[in-house]
Amino acid sequence: MxxxxxxxxxxxxxxxxxxxxxxxxxxxxxxxxxxxxxxxxxxxxxxxxxxxxxxxxxxxxxxxxxxxxxxxxxxxxxxxxxxxxxxxxxxxxxxxxxxxxxxxxxxxxxxxxxxxxxxxxxxxxxxxxxxxxxxxxxxxxxxxxxxxxxxxxxxxxxxxxxxxxxxxxxxxxxxxxxxxxxxxxxxxxxxxxxxxxxxxxxxxxxxxxxxxxxxxxxxxxxxxxxxxxxxxxxxxxxxxxxxxAQMDARSAKGTRIGWIGDWGGYFPMEPGVLNLCENGLTTLADLGCDIETIKPEFSPEKLWQSWITLRSWDIAGSYSYLYENPETRDLLKPELIWEIELGLSLSAQEINNASDIRSDWFRAVATMTDVDILALPSAQIFxxxxxxxxxxxxxxxxxxxxxxWMEVVIPASLIGLPxxxxxxxxxxxxxxxxxxxxxxxxxDARVLGLGHAYHQRxxxxxxxxxxxx
CATH class of the missing domain: 3.90.1300.10 (Amidase signature (AS) domain)
Structure with a gap:
């Protein structure tokens, strides 16, 4: 270049x-x-x-x-x-x-x-x-x-x-x-x-x-x-x-990071993923962050069930009109058809139950007063x-x-966290x-401020x- x-x-x-x-x-x-x-x-x-x-x-x-x-x-x-x-x-x-x-x-x-x-x-x-x-x-x-x-x-x-x-x-x-x-x-x-x-x-x-x-x-x-x-x-x-307005300019020193990693073996990881992420955490520790390995007291499988329910419900609401038309249905990829059919099959009670789990997870994270930041790999595979x-x-x-294979991202996505x-x-x-x-x-400002300090290093x-x- x-x-x-x-x-x-x-x-x-x-x-x-x-x-x-x-x-x-x-x-x-x-x-x-x-x-x-x-x-x-x-x-x-x-x-x-x-x-x-x-x-x-x-x-x-x-x-x-x-x-x-x-x-x-x-x-x-x-x-x-x-x-x-x-x-x-x-x-x-x-x-x-x-x-x-x-x-x-x-x-x-x-x-x-x-x-x-x-x-x-x-x-x-x-x-x-x-x-x-x-x-x-x-x-x-x-x-x-x-x-x-x-x-x-x-x-x-x-x-x-x-x-x-x-x-x-x-x-x-x-x-x-x-x-x-x-x-x-x-x-x-x-x-x-x-x-x-x-x-x-x-x-x-x-x-x-x-x-x-x-x-x-x-x-x-x-x-x-x-x-x-x-x-x-x-x-x-x-x-x-x-x-x-702008990112938080405070020092990274003293920021408490909870490293979830593979959630006690729940998330399968390709070899090398966790090692690289831990190298990144070492850099954050060098900046003064306090790193602690944690395992949230919450069922990750429940998060997954809540996720696929609410996601398919959302997707069916957005794209069922294409599914209901035979001419456009034939042009949809199989994964989208699967999502729509799952979403259309859900009962109101199933959707409510999924949102109950989402609400419980939000409360669990909101009351994690011993950490400022949660850390997870961005993917489970290279x-x-x-x-x-x-x-x-x-x-x-x-x-x-x-x-x-991308389950590791839903702890943030499910409850709208930065x-x-x-x-x-x-x-x-x-x-x-x-x-x-x-x-x-x-x-958001604090997360970006921490990321900025990391990037400069x-x-x-x-x-x-x-x-x-």
Whole structure:
């Protein structure tokens, strides 16, 4: 990556543009050149706008006053978010020619902050599964090993960041969908407290609280930059209301971290995952954190049962209209059909029981007064063969669903906790891994502050860039 612009963080680029050290055209052209050089092999960016059209917009931005914090920064939006006049497929052949007439709320906030939308990032069909492949755009490959998965569902975003094809990326996270690809691409991904980033205000907005959008970046400082744009109340969203100003600048010293690890052997782990995460915890200990191995007094199997119930109920509510139409049902992948059928089979009592478990878990975490942060691996397995649909076993233990191999992320997802995936290094065959740092509800600033201190000590994304042919 010979162009030094690509080694600057998004915050640095913004400063350079505002002070005139760099022009918007300089920045955008550098990233488009990198896309030309790398994207054919990786397939992270899709629906890329014509270069002359993008550069004309860059020139116009360069001749105007900065519009906001993201002025002139090229961003590709995850292909689950509507972008006006730019193809949005959701990874589904049903929507392969879909051109939205309006931006989603999150995209409109990016534009208002001055971002230059250049295209989309690839995602699995409707974002289901932590492996980015679909029949419309194909698979996204890991920049650190092109034979491996980039994760998902924000796999295109994670891979594009790692390969320096964008300076920032939006992700979304239901079941680790930005934490998994962050870990697998040696970048950062932040799932904020539920409601901090409001959902698109369409359809049902009261019941389902499992998924949220969040920022991805190569530093925590850049995560903060994008989060300030994405976050903030929207009067049409009943669960929003919080604002985000800045990360907590207090010292990491004295922060109490509860390391759950594999939850006493409950989570199967590929060899090497726990070791790398423990190396990351050693760095946090060197920063003054107090690390304690803990085993929560709660049944992780109950969490799983609550999760699959509430998740399938949510998915059935969103996509049953496609299932009920025979023409579109034939175009749905089997995993989505399984989710919808499970969701439609649930009784009101089963849903209520699942939410009871969720409520009990929230109370259990909220009353953990002896820890400030919970820590878990970002995934239970290293990036796997890109040609697989999903791993059928981990460490000899069979996976009974297409997403059980990512069970380690649901303790945060189920109850809307802020969770930051930080890089922790590479295994013996140079595959990356991440560590989740999970805070109490509303402690987003503290989680990011801890992550920032960790990043300043480690600089994993800056010191270990992928080598692409």
């Amino acid at each position: 010979s162009n030094p612009i690509l080694n600057l963080g998004a915050t640095e680029l913004g400063t350079a543009i505002r002070t005139g050290t760099l022009t918007v055209e300089d920045v955008v052209s550098a990233y488009l050149d990198q896309i030309d050089a790398s994207n054919t092999a990786i397939n992270a960016i899709i629906s890329l706008r014509p270069r002359d059209e993008i550069m004309a917009e860059a020139s116009e931005m360069g001749n105007s006053d900065p519009a906001g914090a993201l002025h002139g920064l090229p961003i590709a939006v995850k292909d689950l978010a509507d972008t006006k006049d730019l193809r949005t497929t959701h990874g589904s052949p049903i929507f392969k020619d879909h051109i939205p007439k309006a931006d989603s709320l999150m995209v409109s906030r990016l534009r208002q902050a001055g971002a230059l939308i250049i295209g989309k990032t690839n995602t699995p069909e409707f974002g289901l599964g932590s492996h980015t492949y679909n029949p419309v755009s194909g698979p996204t490959r890991n920049p650190y090993d092109l034979t491996r998965s980039a994760g998902g569902s924000s796999g295109g975003a994670g891979a594009a960041l790692a390969a320096r094809m964008v300076p920032l990326a939006d992700g979304s996270d239901m079941m680790g969908s930005l934490r998994n690809p962050a870990g697998w691409n040696n970048v950062y991904g932040f799932r904020p407290s539920y409601g901090l980033v409001p959902p698109n205000p369409v359809g049902e907005v009261f019941l389902h609280q499992l998924s949220t959008a969040g920022p991805m970046a190569r530093s925590v400082e850049d995560l903060e930059l994008l989060l300030r744009v994405m976050a903030g109340p929207d009067p049409r969203s009943p669960h929003s209301g919080a604002t985000f 990036p796997f063969d890109v040609t697989l649909d999903w791993p059928k076993e981990i460490a000899g233990r069979r996976m009974d669903t297409y997403h059980r 969770a930051l995936s930080v890089p922790v290094g590479f295994n013996q065959i140079s595959l990356p891994m991440g560590l989740q740092l999970i805070g109490h509800r509303g402690s 480690t600089l994993w994304p800056q010191k270990h860039t992928p080598v692409l042919g």
